[in-house]
Amino acid sequence: MGIDPGRVLLNATELTEEVSMSSSNHSSVVSLNLFVALLCACIVMGHLLEESRWKNESITALAIGLCTGTIILVTTGGKSSRLLVFSEDLFFIYLLPPIIFNAGFQVKKKRFFRNFMTIMLFGTVGTLISFGIISYGAIHIFRRMKIDVGDFLAIGAIFSATDSVCTLQVLNQEETPLLHSLVFGEGMVNDAMSVVLFNAIQRFDLTNINSIIALEFIGNFLCLFILSTTLGILAGLLSAFIIKKLYFGRHSTDREVALMILMAYLSYMVAELFHLSAILTVFFCGIVMSHYTWHNVTESSRVTTKHTFATLSFVAETFIFMYVGMDALDIEKWRIVKNSPGKSIGVSSILLVLILIGRAAFVFPLSFFSNLTKHGKSERIGLNYQVTIWWAGLMRGAVSMALAYNQFTRSNEKFRDDAFMITSTITVVLFSTLVFGFLTKPLVKILLPSPPNVLVASEPSIPKSVMEPLLLGIDDPEADQDPYRPSGLRMILSMPSNTVHYYWRKFDDAVMRPVFGGRGFVPFVPISPTDPDDVHQWH
Amino acid sequence: MGIDPGRVLLNATELTEEVSMSSSNHSSVVSLNLFVALLCACIVMGHLLEESRWKNESITALAIGLCTGTIILVTTGGKSSRLLVFSEDLFFIYLLPPIIFNAGFQVKKKRFFRNFMTIMLFGTVGTLISFGIISYGAIHIFRRMKIDVGDFLAIGAIFSATDSVCTLQVLNQEETPLLHSLVFGEGMVNDAMSVVLFNAIQRFDLTNINSIIALEFIGNFLCLFILSTTLGILAGLLSAFIIKKLYFGRHSTDREVALMILMAYLSYMVAELFHLSAILTVFFCGIVMSHYTWHNVTESSRVTTKHTFATLSFVAETFIFMYVGMDALDIEKWRIVKNSPGKSIGVSSILLVLILIGRAAFVFPLSFFSNLTKHGKSERIGLNYQVTIWWAGLMRGAVSMALAYNQFTRSNEKFRDDAFMITSTITVVLFSTLVFGFLTKPLVKILLPSPPNVLVASEPSIPKSVMEPLLLGIDDPEADQDPYRPSGLRMILSMPSNTVHYYWRKFDDAVMRPVFGGRGFVPFVPISPTDPDDVHQWH
Secondary structure, three states: OOEOHHHHHHOHHHHHHHHHOHHHHHHHHHHHHHHHHHHHHHHHHHHHOOOOOOOOHHHHHHHHHHHHHHHHHHHOOOOHHHHHOOOHHHHHHHHHHHHHHHHHHHOOHHHHHHOHHHHHHHHHHHHHHHHHHHHHHHHHHOOOOOOOHHHHHHHHHHOOOOOHHHHHHHOOOOOOHHHHHHHHHHHHHHHHHHHHHHHHHHHOOOOOOOHHHHHHHHHHHHHHHHHHHHHHHHHHHHHHHHHHHHOHHHOOHHHHHHHHHHHHHHHHHHHHHOOOOHHHHHHHHHHHHHHHHHHHOOHHHHHHHHHHHHHHHHHHHHHHHHHHHHHOOOHHHHHHHHOOHHHHHHHHHHHHHHHHHHHHHHHHHHHHHHHHHOOOHHHOOOHHHHHHHHHHOOOOOHHHHHHHHHHOOOOHHHHHHHHHHHHHHHHHHHHHHHHHHHHHHHHHHHHOOOOOOOOOOOOOOOOOOOOOOOOOOOOOHHHHHOOOOHHHHHHHHHOHHHHHHHHHHHHHHHHHHHHHOOOOOOOOOOOOOOOHHHHHHHO | OOEOHHHHHHOHHHHHHHHHOHHHHHHHHHHHHHHHHHHHHHHHHHHHOOOOOOOOHHHHHHHHHHHHHHHHHHHOOOOHHHHHOOOHHHHHHHHHHHHHHHHHHHOOHHHHHHOHHHHHHHHHHHHHHHHHHHHHHHHHHOOOOOOOHHHHHHHHHHOOOOOHHHHHHHOOOOOOHHHHHHHHHHHHHHHHHHHHHHHHHHHOOOOOOOHHHHHHHHHHHHHHHHHHHHHHHHHHHHHHHHHHHHOHHHOOHHHHHHHHHHHHHHHHHHHHHOOOOHHHHHHHHHHHHHHHHHHHOOHHHHHHHHHHHHHHHHHHHHHHHHHHHHHOOOHHHHHHHHOOHHHHHHHHHHHHHHHHHHHHHHHHHHHHHHHHHOOOHHHOOOHHHHHHHHHHOOOOOHHHHHHHHHHOOOOHHHHHHHHHHHHHHHHHHHHHHHHHHHHHHHHHHHHOOOOOOOOOOOOOOOOOOOOOOOOOOOOOHHHHHOOOOHHHHHHHHHOHHHHHHHHHHHHHHHHHHHHHOOOOOOOOOOOOOOOHHHHHHHO
């Protein structure tokens, strides 16, 4: 039981075998039951812990996953260990897309694009610095292990991949808007960068870097970045155009919702198909969809999509953390490592220190350079901000796990060292998520006691609602609509990015919105497409 | 790529192999892309064809599936035939649950329960009659084929399984409420019946039926029916209780939505786990959730769940029909059959005739018996209704396909006859869906020209909205709320089912609603949990 379309289409022979084996199906149903029941438990627990000061849903899910893993391990007498091996595909094909799409859909667009240059600097140069330091450190410290240079570079890439999912959970877009857009935006670019880095490790001989290889590398990155972004934007625009032209709401709300979800997923899968950065694609698709498509659909579709995307993302996040928790008990790997606990702890500690140093080595210098280009004092990234950015990006998560399994699951000859690397990755992921993640909220409260409206002074501070923390992030109509607000006038004159924003707004109103719809540009609705039941509820 | 949680947990060895094989992943991504793109195409086509008189989304999807299958077959030179083999698991674990749950969630509860006895009669006795006639006919006509008695009984069960999905698409709950509840309700019970039949075929020696076996059979069915229903009701009540007690809306809308979806899915999977009729379970879970849970959640969650369930169901339906269409070109099986086209056509035609006879043999007599028990003329099932019920239940769909693949995919010795049975099933499914399905709408228009409010005279005829045909089915507040309406008073005195309804309502108000919530029994909401954006839209 439990076969997905792609797989089904591929392995027909295996499939027909499986249809006849109803006994194996049964244990698969058991695991699905377990997973769904645990997800329910996570949701209820998360709700109950909501008021706790240390609230962090990911940690709850991780803890539940770890407990369940232990229980399974104990009840089966340590046999069913490999039942719980991390699946790269499950993660990249099904769990990650809704999370990143929702992030794009609900990101504060204006703030994101205003900090675009800083985000790009952190994401590209920062990731490279971090990658370099971790690889260099690993090469020198782990010299005795039987792994080659390619593996050390892979270690650099694995531990440079920030966990955007965890960042989203720990940093609140309302409470710490600048930090959120910087750290999360960096995570997006970081992903594109790691795709390029991985390809580069496989294709180039990185031990002899010369200027041509470096240029090719930069060209590769730019190409990948532009193609991925364009694909996402095109997919978003296409969905807006289709829904606006054909006026879907006339017949059925469900078609609109289905089309939005399917088009977004399609953009992700097409990007995967062409080995682009699917994360970047679906992120920009989400931004475009929230800017155009969302305004073209009926009222009930708007409420539905907004909440559905948030729910999907929420469930996927919970699932990932639970899964990582359950998966951490890969007992066969741990057994290999068991005989040399000192080495195991040593490797993990060294990696954690390298991560700390690697991140510090780019956050502080790059913030300094970024501050040099800013004119107003309110524009600059203060030291307390720098420390928080450094800290909030330390978590490593499912992406690192997936990359580690990809790199270190090979032929048996290197089995022992591969096992070391995988258990170390698991340790680093668990430690960073649990400890660093746990401490981030208190740290933010200590370092940034007041609501940080320093940099984005022109935007009104939105009253924080206790009710729907996850959803308030959706675009604030007033802030996006009018670039001429009194306090913003000074900024237009002083800031080039605001000028860009001004011309973009003019272009958007003159060319884009008439074609693709968007706020105020949707056709007149003759009959309210909301059904009587809905209306009844709202009036 | 593309592994689901259940599977992942099972085949870890296979998984690690797969992680390293990135080339096979790529073709899997291609098929996923193809599927999602085709789904988008189906939705757009379905929208464009909406105004057509012959509109039937399932036929569009089936046609697109067939075309794509042909194109793939031609482009790959007939090689990739087995890429498209029907997956029982994909269907039963992922596609069917949302469809049936949504049907339960949006069913008109009062009308369904008023016709409960007739539905049960059709579903149990009717399915048995149909099963008997088709099996008997097959045994006598197909005597020459090398298949044993068990197979003939399986043929009876396969072709007695009505296609609830197609029924839902062809019959409109608004236009033909009585027909919809009868035919669809029958389909629900029919499913429970076929599970029991299949178990019976495997466990008992049905060639020598005696009274003890018959009693055991009846006992089995009752046990299965009651257990499945109870499980569904308990799951629904549990979700209502949790959401009401813990007051989820206080913190997050997403948790409510996620919990409802997960609990419903969990009820389905638990039923699968204990070999109950999962369809029946999730159907009753949907009914209970729409009666209690739905009223306990926040306003935005109500809109979201209603539309999300409808969208999920819609996408799953489209997917199934497209998949059946693509799958129909199982070229290896067709090659075997190719040499004897006469026999192939013969088998399919005989099966179709048997289906027609088998259904006629129970619809008309059972309607007659049902009419004997009814007092008022308005209560009876007229001849035009009987003909429509007969016709609307003729379609065979994905359930028949799944059962046929399950039964006729065995060792190679019987390969030829098995291939015959599978191609015949495909032919019957395609023919019945395309031809019978195509003709149902016109037939309904000819046989029942006026809005058929004959039997449910007490319910006000709800104005038909053009906008959201799929969603209007949700419970009509007035009809459910008050059993004392003037025209209904006479019916309470004359009809036992209305008396049952009256006492149920009293019990519901006194015991159930105070505990589990429901309309009018939800706690006072101090702050509207809808976020400002939502409110802005509705006022």
